[in-house]
Amino acid sequence: MGCILTLALLFTFGIYVVYSGPHILQYRLTLISTPTPGSPQCTITAYMDGLNYGRYDSDTGHGQALVPSLSIPSLAEHREMQTRHARGVELIQRDKIKFLMGFLNKTNGNGDFHVYQRKFACELHEDGTVRGYEEIAFDGKEFISVDKERVVYVPVTQEALVITELWNKRYDYAKTNKIYLENECIQHMKMYLPYLSTDLERKVPPKVKVSSSESESGTKLHCRVYGFYPRDVEVKWIKNGRDEIHSEEAAQILPNPDGTYQIRVSVGVTPEGGATYSCHIDHSSLEKTLVIPFEPNKRSHFYIIPVAWLLLLLLLIILGALIYRKRMAKGQENFRGGKP
Structure with missing residues (x-):
């Protein structure tokens, strides 16, 4: 079966509790074509509402729970079961990346490096409806996804037109995965929630640091927000208390080793007399929007005299x-x- 259908990071607790949504259970798989020291060739991670609760990697060859509530001794048998499943998943994904590289005329020789990624998620909404998605990417670009109406894999890019037809014949898992998505995935979600509720309800307010830097392209303001939980956060720069400054750089929310998250939002600005700048942060741990003003000091590059004049x-x-x-x-x- 497909990657997610046989995915190992599952715990069969035998506890069924009805939970209204919205909730999302997501699995992410990453497989690299060439072994790299210090980086597992295959990694599978499991998330519940953004909480990374399970992980498998090919270096250790074992699945593991990443939260204490799922690490109890009574679940040792289930962790062993998930390890066996994950090893099978890894073999299937190695076949898939070889198939893609062969079709696209790419090899892992001569120092070439390629990445295969797969996302699968089921969603439970407050009205009881179930939704989900499945996406496949190669070298950072999505090229195949599932058409929920026809229940087949469809191309996302022009390059994937021909390969998708072959993919449907070689890996005909769309219908089977749909059944999994609407049934087992939701059941697993309901199993996890009682054990993960404390972690999911945990709220850690963010810490913030603002700074500036100079480059040939001009002045940049940086707002680093870190140490917050849960993952969802909104960070933006505001000029003169009302005008939002849009960033040309895509800001990513990154995980910290302690389970919290961090993000840095940078914007380019043109120094103006009397203009004020502030970083605004919205997070579920905050009662109101956190506003951190940028305050340049005498040494700040923000108002430094141009080098030519000096x-x-x-x-x-x-x-x-x-x-x-x-x-x-x-x-x-x-x-x-x-x-x-």
């Missing part, structure tokens, strides 16, 4: 000093010569 000023000072020394020397010669 060089000109320095040149004038040196020139003045030379003229002064020349006049002093001439005066001393006249004095020694007895000229009035």
